[in-house]
Amino acid sequence: MTNEKLAAELIKNLGGAENILSATNCMTRLRVQTADKNKIAVDTIKNLAEVSGVYDAGAEFQIILGPGKVSNVTNAVNEILNKRPKIGDGKELYEEIKAKNATPAKLFLRKIAGIFFPLIPGFIACGLITGVIGVTLKISPELADSQMIKLLSVFGNAVFWGMNLFVGYNAGKVFGGSPILGGVLAAIMTHPALANVEIGGENLLPGRGGIISVVLVVAFGAWIEKKLHKFIPEMFDLFLTPLITILAAGMAAIFILQPIGGIIAETIGTAATTAIQSGGAAVGFILAGMWLPMVMFGVHQALTPIHVELISQYGYTILLPILAMAGAGQVGASFAVYFKTKNKFLKKTVASALPVGMMGIGEPLIYGVTFPLGKPFIGACIGGAFGGAVIAKFAVGAATLGISGLPLAATTNNIPIYLAGVLVSYVAGFVATWILGFDDPVE
Numbered sequence: 001m002t003n004e005k006l007a008a009e010l011i012k013n014l015g016g017a018e019n020i021l022s023a024t025n026c027m028t029r030l031r032v033q034t035a036d037k038n039k040i041a042v043d044t045i046k047n048l049a050e051v052s053g054v055y056d057a058g059a060e061f062q063i064i065l066g067p068g069k070v071s072n073v074t075n076a077v078n079e080i081l082n083k084r085p086k087i088g089d090g091k092e093l094y095e096e097i098k099a100k101n102a103t104p105a106k107l108f109l110r111k112i113a114g115i116f117f118p119l120i121p122g123f124i125a126c127g128l129i130t131g132v133i134g135v136t137l138k139i140s141p142e143l144a145d146s147q148m149i150k151l152l153s154v155f156g157n158a159v160f161w162g163m164n165l166f167v168g169y170n171a172g173k174v175f176g177g178s179p180i181l182g183g184v185l186a187a188i189m190t191h192p193a194l195a196n197v198e199i200g201g202e203n204l205l206p207g208r209g210g211i212i213s214v215v216l217v218v219a220f221g222a223w224i225e226k227k228l229h230k231f232i233p234e235m236f237d238l239f240l241t242p243l244i245t246i247l248a249a250g251m252a253a254i255f256i257l258q259p260i261g262g263i264i265a266e267t268i269g270t271a272a273t274t275a276i277q278s279g280g281a282a283v284g285f286i287l288a289g290m291w292l293p294m295v296m297f298g299v300h301q302a303l304t305p306i307h308v309e310l311i312s313q314y315g316y317t318i319l320l321p322i323l324a325m326a327g328a329g330q331v332g333a334s335f336a337v338y339f340k341t342k343n344k345f346l347k348k349t350v351a352s353a354l355p356v357g358m359m360g361i362g363e364p365l366i367y368g369v370t371f372p373l374g375k376p377f378i379g380a381c382i383g384g385a386f387g388g389a390v391i392a393k394f395a396v397g398a399a400t401l402g403i404s405g406l407p408l409a410a411t412t413n414n415i416p417i418y419l420a421g422v423l424v425s426y427v428a429g430f431v432a433t434w435i436l437g438f439d440d441p442v443e
Contacts (some may be wrong), residue, residue: 003069006050007076010063015039017081025074026117027402028363029055030063037061052353053367055296064363066356114174115215116304119166120402122159127400130156131410163312164190167211168218177222181245185221186214188250189258204254205262210312211305212268213253213261220257221249268306269313276318281389284322288388288425289381291326296366307401316397321418322388324404327362328422329383331405332429333376334365340434343441360405375436383429390421 001009011017014032021033034040040061046054052064065073133152136143143149159166164186172182188194194204209216228241275283303319310317334357338350346369353364370377396418400411405422412418 001048001050003072003076006048007073007080009048010045010073011077011080013041013044014061015041020077020081023074023077023081025070026113027067027120028052028064028070028361030065030070030074030077031057031060032063033060052364055367064367066361066364111174112305115167115170116308118170119159119163119308122166123400124402126156126159127398127403127411128407130399131412134413135410135415160311163308164207164211164214167214167308171215171218172222175219175222177218177225177245178242181221181225181242182218184246185217185249185253188246189213189217189253199254209258209261209263209265211308212265213258215305216257216261217249217253220252221245224248265309265313268309272306272310272319273314276322276392276395279392281393284325284388284390284392285385286388287319287322287392288325288329289385291323291384291388292330292362292366292377292381295326295362296371304401311399311401314397316399316413317401318392318395318397320398320401320404321396321408321412321421322391324360324398324408325387325391325421325425326381326384327357327360327404328387328425329385329429330362330365330370330380331357332383332426332431333380333433334369335426336379336430336433337369337373337376337438340438341440346441358405360403360407362404373438373441375438376433379433379436380429382432383425383427386428387421387425390424391418396421 010030011020014020015034015036016039019034019036019039021035023033024031037056042054042056045051045063050065050069052066054064055062129152133149133156136149165183168186169179169183172179172185175182189209190207192206194206197204225241225245228244229237232240303323307317307320310319331354334350334354338347338354341347341350349368350365353368357365365380366377370380394414394417396412396414398408398411399413400408403411409415409418409422
């Protein structure tokens with residue numbers, strides 16, 4: 001089925017175009033808001049060959065399609081929806097349901113996701129390049145002076161070098177301001193010449209507070225810009241609004257917001273590293289064990305800026321490898337289901353989902369195997385917890401985000417221990433699920 005045909009089929013089974021209020025996507029899921037959820041043909045959608053699973057997230061109905069596929073299908077869905085006739089009553093209904101679902105927590109998470117989600121492909125590409133270089137130099141240290149290695153090192157560092165600028169640009173867009181002004185404010189805060197400016201007897205520190213400061217300043221700048229648009233005459237708006245925005249937000253950044261952001265960022269970094277260093281295996285066990293439920297409830301997005309901040313401060317995030325063990329635990333649990341079930345369809349489902357699960361894409365296993373069966377989901381959490389304990393014990397860090405499973409190994413600072421953690425998760429998830437058992441579906 002082509003993406004266009006799949007989009008049409010999904011729209012039909014979501015209650016028709018008139019029932020769909022909005023369609024967006026994340027890395028793997030088509031996220032749809034509908035006027036009436038009772039009109040959704042859940043079982044029909046679930047049984048489409050291209051669909052890995054579905055999830056009712058309350059405000060949204062989520063359809064798991066997988067990376068790459070989900071973006072193309074979402075675009076196709078929106079192309080169809082954009083051709084709908086505009087009906088006043090529909091708009092009023094949309095606004096009513098939109099207001100109902102617009103809780104502060106959900107809106108905050110959406111804004112956070114909107115800022116960082118576009119950066120993930122860059123993190124993946126640059127993180128993998130850096131990881132491959134690291135592995136290469138461990139095997140052949142003499143290549144460190146190679147011009148190609150030096151050039152590729154620039155490639156691998158590029159997203160991190162420009163991270164504040166990218167975050168500033170995206171934050172400007174998300175908070176309703178001009179994206180370029182967000183980028184300019186981020187550039188001001190990161191500019192190396194700040195080190196030559198002395199205020200209160202101390203030189204300013206370029207980039208202090210990292211992305212936390214950038215988000216705070218750009219949010220403030222967008223707020224100022226929107227206020228200025230309301231009362232500055234149109235003939236002067238093009239000149240005065242950006243000028244006042246940059247001057248006001250820039251000064252607020254230097255004297256107030258950047259120091260505040262610095263304190264927040266340092267607190268986050270210290271809290272994360274101290275918790276893992278002092279709590280060790282116990283903290284890793286808890287974090288990895290809780291991760292799958294957090295992913296299902298959608299609150300995992302809140303950790304994205306923490307990963308980015310840790311990478312900004314230390315060059316790697318110590319949280320991601322721990323949390324990645326949850327997916328590995330699910331792989332182990334699914335292996336147990338595969339060997340224990342007598343249901344041919346379930347066995348086929350597990351076999352098709354396991355390869356992508358091992359590569360770090362866990363939704364097909366969550367929604368197609370472990371969660372519907374119940375106890376295997378608990379077994380997956382237990383498996384991830386044991387693997388997370390191993391990773392935390394040795395403080396394994398990763399130089400990227402957006403990937404998981406076996407591909408993440410190349411970006412870590414301790415590949416053997418990371419792979420050992422994956423193996424422990426596989427085994428523990430398998431054993432826990434085998435012991436817990438499950439009700440084998442009748443064919």
